[in-house]
Amino acid sequence: MTARLPEFCGLVALVGRPNVGKSTLLNILLGQKISITSRKPQTTRHRITGIDTRDQYQAIFVDTPGIHQTQTNAMNRYMNRAATSTIADVDVTVFVVDRLSWNEEDELVVQGLMVAKSPVILVLNKIDRLTDKSRLLPHIQSLASVFDWAEVLPLSAKTGYQLDQLREAIYQRLPKQSHLYDADQITDRSERFMAAELIREKMMRQCGDELPYQVAVEIESFNHQGHVIHISALIWVEREGQKKIIIGRAGEQIKKIGTDARKDIETMTEKKVMLKLWVKVKSSWSDDERMLKSLGFDE
Known part of the structure; x- marks a missing residue:
């Protein structure tokens, strides 16, 4: 009788300021569109759950609205609250930024990460658009002092560059527990x-x-x-x-x-x-x- 492999399952938050490619990254990881995208910032308004099951691993991704400070109406307060409250409840956090760009809204996300009890993986997305690759390593080194990152990964959601490395980095940090969803389910949204x-x-x-x-x-x-x-x-x-x-x-x-x-x-x-x-x-x-x-x- 073949021994059953242990299962690993956990919640993974995708966080970041608006328009850094979180929703595109989620759709590519799942191989199917469940989070809408457009060139317009703040396209995502709700927490969207996507479920990626591969062999004994099940990562339950939560795509959060982009954290920002420029709008103060009730809708934007809801969106910021949805994003920041998610960080405290997950097993792994993936913080997505846009290539070498770093601004006050990224700093705002880092402040929110202070409540994270889980490892935080920093992803530098859209790396395919970076023309001068020699600037990448100095930028990564400069970010090392900003937060205690579990890992730093340059990748491209568009081309798939380093996507498998991100998936592996997430899987390694999932807790050992039974899967919460069937293997063929990719979202909990209706x-x-x-x-x-x-x-x-x-x-x-x-x-x-x-x-x-x-x-x-x-x-x-x-x-x-x-x-x-x-x-x-x-x-x-x-x-x-x-x-x-x-x-x-x-x-x-x-x-x-x-x-x-x-x-x-x-x-x-x-x-x-x-x-x-x-x-x-x-x-x-x-x-x-x-x-x-x-x-x-x-x-």
């Missing part, structure tokens, strides 16, 4: 939640800098009818001008948002999707605590 996120991603990609952060998606209905899923979604904005941007001339913009989102939702669910979108205006919703809770923002 299809309903993921549908809202995919719609929001398409808006951010289509509208670009024209669209501010005060945009949210609420799924009004998500019904399975045979092999078809019928979804009705509300897009919340704060001003009439934002509504016009999303709808576009003769409704072309919202039509494209809906088409692109529907295709991704069909890929995710492996079913045909009928998607209906509406845009509504509610002034200052991003500073309304009651509405934020109704939209699923964590306390």
Whole structure:
């Protein structure tokens, strides 16, 4: 009889300031998109859980919103709280920074890391964009005094450079315990939640800098009818001008948002999707605590 190998399982936080590639890194590690991405900072608003199971190892990744200090409304307070509270509860923390860039928001993350009881791996992402590699080692040496890093890894989520080394560094630090999820499960988020996120991603990609952060998606209905899923979604904005941007001339913009989102939702669910979108205006919703809770923002 073959002896069963011991299992290792733990929570892994992905933290960092906005737009350093945390969500892209998570999607690449999992081999499937569960966290939306765009060029716009602060794309991630909620803690997204991704589950990576390989042989006896199970890493439960938590992709947190980017920690920042430039916005002070209720939505951003929720997002900062979600990110910093995660750090205290995990087995491994992966702090992602952008190549040789280091600023006040990175320092803010380091302050949050002071509560971490777990090892912290520093990842210098987007290394494929670094033209002068001779600057890398001095930068790593300068960061050695900032925090007691368990490991420092330059990598590229885009090209996969050093990705296996990161995975191994995480696996080595997972506690010995039984897996918490089935081997084929890659997220604990519902299809309903993921549908809202995919719609929001398409808006951010289509509208670009024209669209501010005060945009949210609420799924009004998500019904399975045979092999078809019928979804009705509300897009919340704060001003009439934002509504016009999303709808576009003769409704072309919202039509494209809906088409692109529907295709991704069909890929995710492996079913045909009928998607209906509406845009509504509610002034200052991003500073309304009651509405934020109704939209699923964590306390």
